[in-house]
Amino acid sequence: MMEFFAAFVILSPILSICLFIAWYKASNSAAKQRMRADVSDRDNVDLRRKVADMEYDVQALEGLAKSSKAITQEVAVRLLKDSVKHLSSKLTPQNFTTTKSKTLSLFEYCEKKGVPVEKTLQTEILNELKKDYEEVVRKDFAKQEQLRIREKIREEQREEAERFRELDRLGKQEQTLELALQRAINRLKDEHAEEVERLREQLREAQERLQRAKSQAELTKAGYVYVISNIGSFGENVYKVGMTRRLEPMDRVRELGDASVPFPFDVHMMISCEDAPALENALHKEIRHAQVNKVNPRKEFFRVELNEIVRIVQKNQGRVDYVAEPEALEYRNSINMTKEDEEFVGAVMGEFDQEN
Known part of the structure; x- marks a missing residue:
């Protein structure tokens, strides 16, 4: 919040310009009237030109005033949104009321400084705050469920x-x-x-x-169901769907990608559940038609759209977080590597191999 307050110090020159224009316009109004009267009496061309120049200056300053006010409003709104975003980043399941109160205080501060926040924008910001809070609570519940x-x-x-x-x-x-x-x-x-x-x-x-x-x-059921891919080894839209009961499920993923394939696997989903075999069986049953190895179903590889897997998981497990696009970092680096880079990387790897 202090950052937001301090930002108004930056805006003070713009506000000063607005005040100067208002003073300039008021102080010169009477002078212009007197000069017009003199001009009509003396019909002085030079004086007419001066009056016209003064009117042009005032119009220009009025335009600048409007522009400055618009800039002030735009910058203030941007700073307000940044401040609210900062508050939202500190949200926890326990501090929604406090965060909302601080947000309302920002609205009041803007009002006092002459940059009122429109009601529609206030509603939009508060609705966004509610959505952020819902997401924070959902993630916290998911974290607690994983711990359990x-x-x-x-x-x-x-x-x-x-x-x-x-x-x-x-x-x-x-x-x-x-x-x-x-x-x-x-x-x-x-x-x-x-x-x-x-x-x-x-x-x-x-x-x-x-x-x-x-x-x-055979009754132990708690574990993790994973959905992983390896586009460098198997191509796109080929996923392995399996389960593990290891406390560190990523150990199983790393194990699968250690020696049998040229690139590591990317994780699209890692679902913790009380009955992992049931979820795994439900997935295998519904995507059996997409099995890569039609002879040996234990291979657990399926050529299917990820959205189809997501749909089945949500039907059986509820909402799930997933990664749509695989990183496939080593694979992408390999296909995009120039001949020069390939020789350099090979030389470095060879040097370390000799040392070890």
Whole structure:
């Protein structure tokens, strides 16, 4: 806000010109009337010319006054919008009322300084402030949701580690009971002996516990669904749609682009959700017709418009942020590189390769 106030110091010369013109016009009005009277009496040509020149000067100054006022208004409005933009950049989910109050104070300040803000512009600025606030709140909710999903993934991974330990223990128990049962049968030569039946029952119970543990291990669902592209490797409108349960989902994207493709992948969407397999399956089901590899659906590459993927995600997940145009930085730099630049980059890379 202080920047806005200080800007009026810059405008003071323009305001001074306006005041001078008003004074000049008023002070010379009576003089012109007297000179006109003298001219009519004496019919002095030179004097007539002087009067005409004075009238021309006054008209010119009046034009300058109007122009200066318009410039003042334009600059003031621009400074006002910049100040409101600065206030909007500081918006948080908790300070809308304070920010709106500061904006209204700017309107009042303009009014006091003789540069009133039109009601339509005030309404426009306040509506824009509301939109900015809605976006801030939406992004904050999305951030909190991501944090919640990440914490859920951590918890599920801890539980998963415990389940794997339990699976390992139950698997070893099953093997031990199978071995004991076989030994008992071999020793007793009777498959229906009491000891054999007892071991069979223990083995059956162990197998049931093992199956339940395996089913539980498959219930973990929280994770990320990603939509990525690589126009340098696969061309335009080819997207990989997959999921990962890693806490750092970008690690998975970097892993996919490490050695198997000449250029890194660009991320169009990274969606955190409680049931990542369900969203991934919904996407795969609706764009199956666009699958690149018709024989092996596990490849998860689809030749389809991004808008179609966005539509499906919004239908299943709600609003989603996405990047429409891939950066494809390395690819674009490669195709736009001159022969001279190519030789220079190659020489630098070669030098570092030798050092390492």
